[in-house]
Amino acid sequence: MTVLDTRPAPIHAPEPRTRHYLMCAPTHFSVTYAINPWMDITNPVDVERARLQWEVLRNTYLSLGHRVDVVDPMPGQPDMVFAANGGLTVGGRAYGAKFRFAERAAEGAAYAAWLRQSGVTVVEPEHTNEGEGDFLALGTMILAGTGFRTSLAAHIEAADAVDRPVVSLELVDPRFYHLDVAIAVLDDGNGSAPAEIAYYPGAFSQHSQRTLRDLFPDAIICSESDALVLGLNAVSDGHHVILPAAAAELAEALRTRGYTPVPIDLDEYMKSGGSVKCCTMELHR
Numbered sequence: 001m002t003v004l005d006t007r008p009a010p011i012h013a014p015e016p017r018t019r020h021y022l023m024c025a026p027t028h029f030s031v032t033y034a035i036n037p038w039m040d041i042t043n044p045v046d047v048e049r050a051r052l053q054w055e056v057l058r059n060t061y062l063s064l065g066h067r068v069d070v071v072d073p074m075p076g077q078p079d080m081v082f083a084a085n086g087g088l089t090v091g092g093r094a095y096g097a098k099f100r101f102a103e104r105a106a107e108g109a110a111y112a113a114w115l116r117q118s119g120v121t122v123v124e125p126e127h128t129n130e131g132e133g134d135f136l137a138l139g140t141m142i143l144a145g146t147g148f149r150t151s152l153a154a155h156i157e158a159a160d161a162v163d164r165p166v167v168s169l170e171l172v173d174p175r176f177y178h179l180d181v182a183i184a185v186l187d188d189g190n191g192s193a194p195a196e197i198a199y200y201p202g203a204f205s206q207h208s209q210r211t212l213r214d215l216f217p218d219a220i221i222c223s224e225s226d227a228l229v230l231g232l233n234a235v236s237d238g239h240h241v242i243l244p245a246a247a248a249e250l251a252e253a254l255r256t257r258g259y260t261p262v263p264i265d266l267d268e269y270m271k272s273g274g275s276v277k278c279c280t281m282e283l284h285r
């Protein structure tokens with residue numbers, strides 16, 4: 001007898017690859033100013049809970065076999081915990097960050113110094129850009145966000161700095177002020193499988209939605225409700241996808257594609273508009 005398996009086949013069998021991450025301990029993390037709609041200075045951070053949540057994230061990466069380095073936190077820089085914003089590093093070259101708001105300006109040099117002393121060539125930015133918050137590296141290109149933080153001119157500068165073509169995408173909803181809260185890279189296309197992403201279309205202009213549809217016809221479409229718990233602010237090693245626990249539908253969609261979702265709770269960081277990916281810079285090979 002033939003039994004028909006009617007489950008949709010995963011598009012590919014995702015393969016994990018060991019990653020190199022940089023994080024910054026939340027020693028000085030708090031919400032003392034408001035530079036995005038998530039931040040409310042009257043909603044205090046539970047410091048101990050934030051510390052534990054960050055440790056869980058770090059230990060999750062380590063237990064999956066990844067390398068995690070840490071940069072020293074700086075007093076007076078409450079957002080420095082969001083390491084993704086410290087630069088864009090690909091193949092031993094980094095494009096340094098130049099923050100949009102004065103409150104975070106000092107972080108740029110701190111991250112550049114760390115990258116330099118670990119052997120990365122850092123290109124000094126002339127234009128405003130917030131590192132991997134707005135630049136997502138794929139095997140063949142960089143997806144770049146603009147509209148709230150990173151300028152369009154920085155997209156061109158980044159392409160030169162890391163020698164990769166850049167695809168510019170326009171963000172239009174202030175709740176999704178960085179690209180890494182609107183798109184999750186699931187497979188970076190650096191292995192045998194093609195690049196795969198998940199995204200929330202409503203975060204993008206009509207033109208950029210069309211670009212994303214053309215480039216990624218098989219992308220996972222994330223619901224507004226999962227995007228609003230920062231479900232797309234996820235980190236994938238090509239197989240395990242570490243994502244905010246509240247994004248249940250997205251986790252289910254990932255499972256269907258053959259990924260292993262690893263839900264974790266980082267809700268203290270949502271008070272600042274961040275989650276898993278924001279707390280993580282990947283040094284892309």
Ligand code: ARG
Binds near residue numbers: 035082085132274279
């Ligand atoms: N409070 C920080 C800011 O507004 C959050 C940064 C989140 N980082 C990210 N990669 N999305 O700049």
